[in-house]
Structures are given as structure tokens and as C-alpha cells.
Amino acid sequence: MTKQANATLNTIVEAQRQFDYPELSSDKYFEIFCAQQALKKSRFAPDPDEIISGMLGGYGDAGVDGFYLYCNRKLIREESEIALFRTPISASP
Numbered sequence: 001m002t003k004q005a006n007a008t009l010n011t012i013v014e015a016q017r018q019f020d021y022p023e024l025s026s027d028k029y030f031e032i033f034c035a036q037q038a039l040k041k042s043r044f045a046p047d048p049d050e051i052i053s054g055m056l057g058g059y060g061d062a063g064v065d066g067f068y069l070y071c072n073r074k075l076i077r078e079e080s081e082i083a084l085f086r087t088p089i090s091a092s093p
Contacts, residue, residue, distance in 0.1 A: 020048070031057050035066040044068075050075055 001009075017029040024032070035051055046054075046068070057065040069076045 028057070031055060031065040035068070039068065044070065044073070044075075046075060050077070053077055 013030060013033055014026065016033065017024065017026060021029050021032065032051055032055065035054065036046075039046055039051075050068075051066075054066045054068040056067055
């Protein structure tokens with residue numbers, strides 16, 4: 001990445017941080033930003049609470065900053081009702 005591209009990306013990320021999460025440090029917000037972008041690329045659109053719910057960052061996390069599990073394009077969270085993820089199986093004639 002060129003210095004100019006890096007500076008542009010830093011400016012974009014910082015502006016978004018100020019808009020979305022002004023109370024967070026730049027480092028913490030960058031983890032959230034990366035999770036948002038990775039999930040968007042996979043065509044998932046989690047809301048901010050869903051993004052935060054999957055964040056793991058901290059000491060001893062082996063470099064894993066977030067973890068999200070989807071089933072049938074629906075985010076599975078601790079409080080998820082399993083029945084929501086069942087897909088009816090059609091019987092063959």
C-alpha cells in the first residue's frame with residue numbers, strides 16, 4: 001500500500017470512528033471497522049450491536065479479534081432460538 005493510500009484509509013477510518021463510536025480508541029475501532037468490512041464483503045449486514053457482540057479482542061486471544069457464526073444467513077448469538085435456523089426438509093415422492 002502506498003503512503004498516500006495508507007493516509008487516505010487512515011482518514012476514512014478516523015472519520016467513520018468519530019461518526020460511529022467517538023468514545024472508542026482508534027485501535028479498538030479499527031477492529032470493529034475490519035469486522036464490518038469483512039462481513040460486508042460476504043454480503044452480511046450486521047447491525048452495530050451484532051458487530052460488538054462478536055468482538056473478542058484482548059490479551060491472549062491469539063490474534064482473533066472477532067468471531068461470527070451464521071446459519072442460513074442468520075447470525076447465531078448466545079440468545080438465539082435454534083428453531084429460527086431450521087429449514088424445512090421436503091420429502092421426495
